[in-house]
Amino acid sequence: MKVISLFFVSSFSVLCLFIYQQKPLKQSLVDGEEIYIDFCMQCHMTNGEGVPGTFPPLANSDYLDDIDKTIYALKFGLKGPITVNGKPYNSVMVSQGLDNEEIADVTNYILRNWGNSTEEIITEERIANIQK
């Protein structure tokens, strides 16, 4: 019985993996780092510290507590006044033209670095479901 249920569970997992093509978290973090370096680092800096007064920090950032809001900003851009860790910012971040997989990867990377942590694994599907 145990063997059979194990068989079902593993077949189901393989099937899920096949349907959603979800890449392993480890690979997502590697790809996410590359996206970060290419698209984000010039403003948010090497360790996500940002630039005081101009570019908000991603390190230990309370803005990231709302993951959907974070994904929305990455997908569609962000402008107007925001508050991050108690400090005001008012700038423009335009959409970087990243696809859903790239946004999932970089979100996973940001949420697990520089003092940020999460149990959630951001999938391409979740990015796809966030609409304007």
Added chain:
Amino acid sequence: MKTLRHSFFCLTLILVAACDAQEHGPKISTPNTIDYSYEIVADSIDIPWGLSLLSSNDFLVTEKAGILYHVVDGKKTAIKGLPPVYVRGQGGLLDVAHSPNYEEDGLIYFTTSSPLGEEKGGHTALYSAQLKNDSLINTSLLYKGDYNTKKGQHWGSRIAFDTEGHIYFSIGDRGNREVNPQDISRDGGKIYRLNLDGSIPKDNPFSATENSRKAIYSFGHRNPQGMITHPKTGQIWVHEHGPRGGDEINIIKPGKNYGWPIITYGINYSGTPITDITEKEGMEQPLYYWVPSIAPSGMAFSTSDIYPKWKNNLFVGSLRFEYLERLVIEKNEVVKREKVLDSIGRVRNIEQGPDGFLYVGVEGKGILKIIPKS
């Protein structure tokens, strides 16, 4: 030995930190009295990348996201019929300029990140076209860099003209600094020169060099986003984004190597060194370099009598510190730097209009006209 190595490491760290912290050149100053104001002549543009002023109330603005606006008396109209724009990272619709013979040929030139070509990704392209009834007509692709890449960085691109019938434009290193800037058989990290019809001038510096891109005029650049013809000498002045520290102003000479990434005054964003040399034989030294980086974008000389105290000064936008920088230059040396429009927002572009006024592109705002207080 271990201690020695450790002290050496510490020393290097201190030196790197010191280099990063110390401002190079004249310290940026803030004027005691502000004798100018501004008005917004085109509003609600996220990234007003390029600007071409046909007259004081008639101009073209590019929005990086892929819109070309024709602004007449403050009213924006989006022009139809743009070629494909590849919006990715720092890329999108970039600079726009009108022909020096605009009255006769009606031509506008623009640069854009372009997905054309066989490989995935994109590269910078230069087009010419004419405007008719809010549409582009006779659109002609004059140059397209290759090979395409999905990298988001360093597309350039600014446009300038000399008085001898040439157009110049820049392409950045496209995020491949180890390969592109020093290789004249590849695009990226270059200033290019073409005739106004897009053909390649016979006297271009590498026209006789085998296996070279004949449109290249100079190489060894990182990401030039400012270009202007000097009003007196007619030389092409360019500035480029350095890495962390080491933004540069250069006067472009044919066939010269401007050194990136073999020589630079900057370091990696992470703080690690890129190279340990700042000069090398056969490579040009900048006219000026900024440490720390201001992230320069846009470049103009003020030559009119509208701002008497600013006459012949150079103006450069700072994306990073959100002001317009005024540089007083004497005998090709920067002797004074001053903040104009302090804390205005990310300054993307600066142009002098045919009316002599200075027009500034500010991210999230639009186009600002600087008005002297009488």
